Amino acid sequence: MTTVRLPDADRTFRSHRLGDPRTWDVGPFTSRVAFAAAHVVADPFGGNAPGAPARLDWDATLAYREHLWAHGFGVAEAMDTAQRGVGLDWATALELIRRSASLAASGTGRRLVAGVGTDHDTADPLTAYREQLADVVEAGARPVLMCSRKLAAAARGPEDYLKVYSALLEEVDRPVVLHWLGTAFDPALEGYWGSSDVGEATGHFLDLVRAHAGKVDGVKVSLLDAAHEVGLRRALPEGVRCYTGDDFAYPELVAGDEVGHSDALLGVLDAIAPAASTALRLLDAGDVPRYHEVLEPTAALSRHVFGAPTFHYKTGVVFLAWVCGFQDAFTMVGGMQSARDVVHLGEVLRLADLAGLLPDPELAATRWARLLDVLT
Secondary structure (H helix, E strand, O other), X not given: OOEEEEEOOOOOEEEEEOOOOOOOOOOOOOOOOEEEEOOOOEOOOOOOOOOOOOOEOHHHHHXXXXXXXXXXXXXXXXXXXXXXXXXXXXHHHHHHHHHHHHHHHOOOOOOEEEEEOOOOOOOOHHHHHHHHHHHHHHHOOEEEEOOOHHHHHHOOOHHHHHHHHHHHHHHOOOOEEXXXXXXXXXXXXXXXXXXXXXXXHHHHHHHHHHHOHHHEEEEEEEOOOHHHXXXXXXXXOOOOEEEEOOOOOHHHHHHOOOOOOOEEEEOHHHHHHHHHHHHHHHHHOOOHHHHHHHHHHHHHXXXXXXXXXXXXXXXXXXXXXXXXXXXXXXXXXXXXXXXXXXXXXXHHHHHHHHOOOOOOHHHHHHHHHHHHHHHO
8 A cells, every 4th residue: 555644734744545446337327417517627838827818738628528428427618617717718718618519529428518607808797698608509518607707796786687697598599507606616706696695695596597497407506505505496496407516515415305306516526526426326226325425435525625715626626636647737727726735735635535536546646745845
């Protein structure tokens, strides 16, 4: 077995012995719909400084989508996990959506949704949404209407949100996913849907969904409040899915209760795909205890990766992809690899090992030792 050194906040080190690699099943699952919000692989020689245009390693980025599809997941493209709004500019995001859509069309059963926002050079939120929506539909992906910082800044009440979203839903020719991202992920979205009171905002949100239920495939809720999500999904019109975005409580929300369950559109699925895929096939078979047995260690990892400040979770996701050998460099667009410290990353490594998510422990140990030498 391979031993690694893990740093503590008091500047001491402790030893941790990595477990043997675990073999996971590969294949589809049927009882839940699950999309992994996929990260992007930055070109380590491409600049990628804060504020600079994103430069991607396209081969590695697209290969990771193949990895997710192979484990049965749909890909949620150009979402916040891909650093949308924190380094991934719209021009690069659109190229990413087009390339992923082309790749999805080359295989069977490859689900793809893609983020539609307002993060390009257009002042009016509705016009910006329309422009991106047209591009995503043309590319062949199902649109996800993401929350808009521009709309949040411009709106004066719930009627402004309902006006913009109603116009989009009336015009679109296919069902979309509505995305409600909480302030833990983006503080600029305070008061979304017209109120800082979550209960009141939920009422406005449900008014929109009920008025346009035929154009809403589902809603993705990322408020990190499991009880609220359960209440919301029970209030949704029949046929509208609730895609959990709760990276803390996803095992119980996806398992569901006597009334129903959540499907999933999660950033953490990028990092835990082999284990999560295996767990969902256990759920297909009705083996709920084993489902939880497999997923609970991943939830411990996820709670750490998505710990406050939650919006820096992407650093842990990319770090895991690097130590697992899915990319050659621990580099992110916007230089965001520096957003988490070495103590945090050491705990990511330990928890990933306990969850059985290191396919090559020796490679993980080698890469970790290199990083530790630089950062300590």
